[in-house]
Amino acid sequence: MLAFAVTAALILALAGLGRPLAWRLGTCRNGQHLTEAELWALAPLLGALPLAVLVQVVGAWRYDPLSMAVTLAVALLPALAFLRLRPFVPVLPWWPWGWMLAVLVGLMAVSALAPPLDHDSIRYHLTLPRRDLELGRIGLWFGWSIYEFFPPLTALLTRLAYALGGAAAAQMLNVFWVVMAALWAGLLARRLGLGPQGAMAAALLFVSQRVVLNLGAAVTTDIPLAAFIGAFAAVAVAGTEGARRALLLGLLLGAAMATKYQGIVAAVAMMTPLAVLALLRRRGLPALILAGSVALLVLSPILLRNFWITGNPVFPTAHPLFGADNLDIFAPFTQAMAARSVVPGGLAALPWTMFILQDAFDGLQFGFPILLLGLPFAFFRHQGGRALCLVGIVIYTLVWWGAMPHLLRFLQPIFVPLAALAAAGLVEVAVVGRRIGWFRPVFAASVGVAIGIQALFAGSSALYRLPVALGLADIRSALEVPAFQYYGLITPCLWLQDNLRPGERYVAVINDPSVYCPQAPTLHPLGAGEAARFYSRGGLPALSAAQVAEMLRGGNVRYVLVANNPGTDDETYAFAKHRFDAVLLPILRQQKPLVDSASGKIYDALAVLAALESGIGAAEPASGR
Amino acid sequence: MHKDRLVAVAFTLWAVLVTGAFLQANGAYLFGKLLERLGR
Known part of the structure; x- marks a missing residue:
């Protein structure tokens, strides 16, 4: 109402x-x-x-x-x-098209x-x-x-x-x-x-x-x-x-x-x-x-x-016309x-x-x-x-x-x-x-x-x-169907909404955000001054495991949200995304998720961070030799 | 009256062509979707 x-x-x-x-x-x-x-x-x-x-x-x-x-x-x-005007009430011929119209709009x-x-x-x-x-x-x-x-x-x-x-x-x-x-x-x-x-x-x-x-x-x-x-x-x-x-x-x-x-x-x-x-x-x-x-x-x-x-x-259309290094954002x-x-x-x-x-x-x-x-x-x-x-x-x-x-x-x-x-x-x-x-x-x-x-x-x-609007079906059942398996993220998003505490963040390894997730507490993947470069032909440099670990720790990241198909989207530059994928995905494959659903997964970021840092620690002596 | 008959014949042929072509191109998909909905 x-x-x-x-x-x-x-x-x-x-x-x-x-x-x-x-x-x-x-x-x-x-x-x-x-x-x-x-x-x-x-x-x-x-x-x-x-x-x-x-x-x-x-x-x-x-x-x-x-x-x-x-x-x-x-x-x-x-x-x-x-309140001072006479009401304007047009006389409409409702039968038959008007009634059909009324049913559709209703x-x-x-x-x-x-x-x-x-x-x-x-x-x-x-x-x-x-x-x-x-x-x-x-x-x-x-x-x-x-x-x-x-x-x-x-x-x-x-x-x-x-x-x-x-x-x-x-x-x-x-x-x-x-x-x-x-x-x-x-x-x-x-x-x-x-x-x-x-x-x-x-x-x-x-x-x-x-x-x-x-x-x-x-x-x-x-x-x-x-x-x-x-x-x-x-x-x-x-x-x-x-x-x-x-x-x-x-x-x-x-x-x-x-x-x-x-x-x-x-x-x-x-x-x-x-x-x-x-x-x-x-x-x-x-x-x-x-x-x-x-x-x-x-x-x-x-x-x-x-x-x-x-x-x-x-912006974002016709971007190459406004800079020699500018990317055609819609090309993919x-x-x-x-x-x-x-x-x-x-x-x-x-x-x-x-x-x-x-x-x-x-x-x-x-x-x-x-x-x-x-x-x-x-x-x-x-x-x-x-x-x-x-x-x-x-x-x-x-x-x-x-x-x-x-x-x-x-x-x-x-x-x-x-x-x-x-x-x-x-x-x-x-x-x-x-x-x-x-x-x-x-x-x-x-x-x-x-x-x-x-x-x-x-x-x-x-x-x-209608079944969802009238309370006959749950929004999870409506969104955990094949049509939404790659972007609804309903179960992990609702879990984050219930479990994320003030000051905590999550990192998103997804293709697109979902309205069902808290938005402000995501860890933003671009640093200061990196936005223009994100939309350039040169692109951004890949992050090392140490840099990702530092961002996770510095950002008080508590959870990792993962879609079912990260990195397979056509709209690569629609959102700042995929920055952490190369470093985090191999580690996530060895972790047990806190939430495992048809619409996505949630991992404990502290466990991911520990695995990340132990990997960095193991790699350091080798690289030092 | 002659123009009316022309419009009537033209529309009849056009309606058969449009409806037939649409159903030929999409009928199987629509029927499949309908069965899918009814089968739920």
Whole structure:
């Protein structure tokens, strides 16, 4: 219940902070007014910017439940204005798509109450907030992880939710982002000429993509990014002229870029057709330049921060461009991905293979390709907004193909316009169905197959989390399965949480941290000034047994945490890791673990240290001769 | 009416092609997963 209360308060704060801005920028004299529904949907998106700044400023000084409660209380003050407003209650056609949508979002909301059960939430989305909470401030630790240098807009809101309501609140906030993205899919569909039913179908198409079903109840940055890009598309289709509209578009793009680096690509993709159109019409270009400048202004504090600390404004991406000795940090991952994904037909066949042969990429991220089913039919009717959206989608996909790892889940930023266009196509076809008798059952059967298959995916995602959320299954049993055997670390982490005493540390011989482990008491493997060298081609010198022994003793290390497969990961530089592996692993093989589980082991560091020092002692006379 | 018929026939063929290709490529995997879930 705390998670629901925290999320509700956060939504109110976001809407309260963003409402004045939405009304000021969304209304204009030139007939390009946004609808009341659009203004209300803009409010929380625009409110994210001031709230994130507030969390960053307070959190840099003090990050704990009390400081974040005070921050949220202050942020809620503008929401008091809602008491004076007439409530905005849109009349929605709930049957049939709205009910399906409600069921999916409801399942997601309950699933969000489960402890973290997905790869990236366990590895870093929640690990970093936990570390900051243990350290007492929101910090940037060059050399700890690359992820804290990613754009932090929604990650800061995650920290606010996490401090007040734990992982469940952070995950519930992500469900809110799903709702926002779905809402904007519907609103964009309205702008593309669809009625209320078509808008509901577009929202459902967004929520029912398999990657959204899987990650809706986790913590992500892709889904809020999709919401910002969807809002940008809808507002741009409504009209781009005037200074207020330019400011609004700029803030939305800036927020997208400040949420995830891929937002920069999405921003360029969505702006390009608008710029070309403005050039051809010789009208509206100054407004677009203003929008781009505002977006860059929003992003610039993040670029400056990263440049100041790491020497690379977009750290960790494009690192070799900012230093001759700088390492391509993602090379091990992209090379591993390239070896794994062989896509038949290459770029020419991509519009087909990305939906049909999803296993050639990173698995069934769309599920049934209903987006592909509807997309071509969106263009049977001429509607300028549809062409704009399509061009944006195509540009983003081309950049994704040419410059990013071929993971279908990285296409999420364009899911909102994709869903709106696919809904537009399906509506065009459905209208035909009303006029041609034999076609009605054919259309119903096609949509029925899609609903049936996506329902299986939705059920599978729910079955995965609901038993844990409802207390019917233990988190250990959920995480000690083959899918998590290499990174959940649930049993050793919970053991450390119970047994590590204040002042004691543990050393981690793992591939990635787990949110279930205490974070601050790990022995950091990099010395002062070693971070820049860790991300360089030269790398760090190997530690000798004597140096490792000295670090263990000096750091008051009491335990050694060991994963089932240390050193076999693709993301070698994501965290500072593997520094102790070469010295400790041969010794650990001769030790008896204190904890031996399916998810990892714990060893007594004092015994390991004794073995290490006896080995050093035995080696010294030999080397002295 | 002529355009409507064209859209109806085009969608029917497209739906058969997309659904058939998807099930051919992923049907065995999906069926296996379903059996795995039911067998739990």
